[in-house]
Amino acid sequence: TQDAQDARGAARVLVASNRGPVSYEVREDGSLHSKRGGGGVVSGLSAIGPDAGALWVCSALSDGDREAVRRGAGEDGVLMLDIPADVHADAYNGIANSVLWFVHHMLYQTPLEPVFDAEFRRQWASYETYNRAFARALAGQAAPGAAVLVQDYHLCLVPGMLRELRPDVRIGHFSHTPWAPPEYFRMLPDDIRSQLLWGMLGADRLGFLTRRWADAFEACAERFVGGLGGTRVGVHGLGADADFLRARAHQADVAERMAVLKGEIGEGRKAIVRVDRTELSKNIVRGLLAYRQLLDDHPEWRERVVHVAFAYPSRQDLAVYRDYTAEVQRLATEINSRYGTPGWTPVVLHVKDDFARSLAAYRLADVALVNPIRDGMNLVAKEVPVVSDEGCALVLSREAGAFEELGEDAFAVNPYDVIDTARALHEALTMRPEERAERSKRLAAAATALPPAQWFLDQLHALDR
Numbered sequence: 001t002q003d004a005q006d007a008r009g010a011a012r013v014l015v016a017s018n019r020g021p022v023s024y025e026v027r028e029d030g031s032l033h034s035k036r037g038g039g040g041v042v043s044g045l046s047a048i049g050p051d052a053g054a055l056w057v058c059s060a061l062s063d064g065d066r067e068a069v070r071r072g073a074g075e076d077g078v079l080m081l082d083i084p085a086d087v088h089a090d091a092y093n094g095i096a097n098s099v100l101w102f103v104h105h106m107l108y109q110t111p112l113e114p115v116f117d118a119e120f121r122r123q124w125a126s127y128e129t130y131n132r133a134f135a136r137a138l139a140g141q142a143a144p145g146a147a148v149l150v151q152d153y154h155l156c157l158v159p160g161m162l163r164e165l166r167p168d169v170r171i172g173h174f175s176h177t178p179w180a181p182p183e184y185f186r187m188l189p190d191d192i193r194s195q196l197l198w199g200m201l202g203a204d205r206l207g208f209l210t211r212r213w214a215d216a217f218e219a220c221a222e223r224f225v226g227g228l229g230g231t232r233v234g235v236h237g238l239g240a241d242a243d244f245l246r247a248r249a250h251q252a253d254v255a256e257r258m259a260v261l262k263g264e265i266g267e268g269r270k271a272i273v274r275v276d277r278t279e280l281s282k283n284i285v286r287g288l289l290a291y292r293q294l295l296d297d298h299p300e301w302r303e304r305v306v307h308v309a310f311a312y313p314s315r316q317d318l319a320v321y322r323d324y325t326a327e328v329q330r331l332a333t334e335i336n337s338r339y340g341t342p343g344w345t346p347v348v349l350h351v352k353d354d355f356a357r358s359l360a361a362y363r364l365a366d367v368a369l370v371n372p373i374r375d376g377m378n379l380v381a382k383e384v385p386v387v388s389d390e391g392c393a394l395v396l397s398r399e400a401g402a403f404e405e406l407g408e409d410a411f412a413v414n415p416y417d418v419i420d421t422a423r424a425l426h427e428a429l430t431m432r433p434e435e436r437a438e439r440s441k442r443l444a445a446a447a448t449a450l451p452p453a454q455w456f457l458d459q460l461h462a463l464d465r
């Protein structure tokens, strides 16, 4: 502890997350190629300006990233930790994505999963090691009294660990996911449950995307560790970045993709658009089932509507995600062969990640389908109304965090009820154009109420108080 306190760094604002703002790839000629990612934290951090003494601590995630660390090729303001690949795999695939993600999204098929066995305990030890590596790096880099903003479920233990190493720094933790209610959270082994909660409660302040997730956390803290102690809890509903999205959506590459997409949809047809990571919680399979139900219940829509579904690869190291991806593809093919005609492909499914094409689909959307089982916020629900050319109707799961802000002007659905979802799709498709435009405008206004830069600054300021 003394060592870490002596080794004080210069950074005044620090962000810590598993996935950082940049990733590297080694090209065939041996050169390193870097790619910058987007997202709320990236634009938030850039808003505080280059003089703020900001440092982003993240993990090397690929061989390219590890090579970049070895070559010392990192970007200014980013510290990538070269955590051993097997430790990272246990912490990220094993604990974060197979346990914590599943608990908070309530995704387990409980008669079979989870099983907390010796393998789980081994992975848990890696999760601790992984969190400790972050805590040490942050402790070594933070200036006296610095603000440290720790992101998400990968790093739940960091606040507590960092607090021990550096009692002087101010620590925030932000959850980008839902939080599980106590009745579900209690499935975790007692000691692990306490460790997670105490780890988070090492922070001065915890942030959540909606009141619902903040309440769930507070209820867990109350029930399992006797309350929040001195930790404060706040809600910051991350919004869409209107300026960036509108500018980006009017660039030439997006226009090119719009032309291609119009060809795939066909003249005079309506488009029901969805864009997701191929993620179990996004509920893509039930979305396809609901679309099939629509074609059964309302045959008048055949040949007159196309479901544009972009399902981009995610977490493919995990077998359940690979199986889910296969099921999405199988069902899309089945719908196309059963209902399709020579001039009409009912489902246009794309699985290769392409941001410009996503924006093209947003612009063309008549209806946006966002039907997650459970979702921290869901930014697609906020982005489509902002970008769509003619204004779009939004079919939105009441289990998405975004529902708290957008529910009034959306068609609410129970994500498990495919008949109800089909009904909502039909209503959305038949909404009068003037009403659709009006509602879409209100959706866009609500969606951009707290843009990423402000979202980030609000958290930083709240930590000061």
Ligand code: G6P
Pocket: 019, 152, 176, 177, 314, 315
């Ligand atoms: C969610 C999480 C993020 C994560 C993202 C992509 O939004 O809250 O922390 O980065 O999914 O998932 P991945 O596993 O690819 O980082």
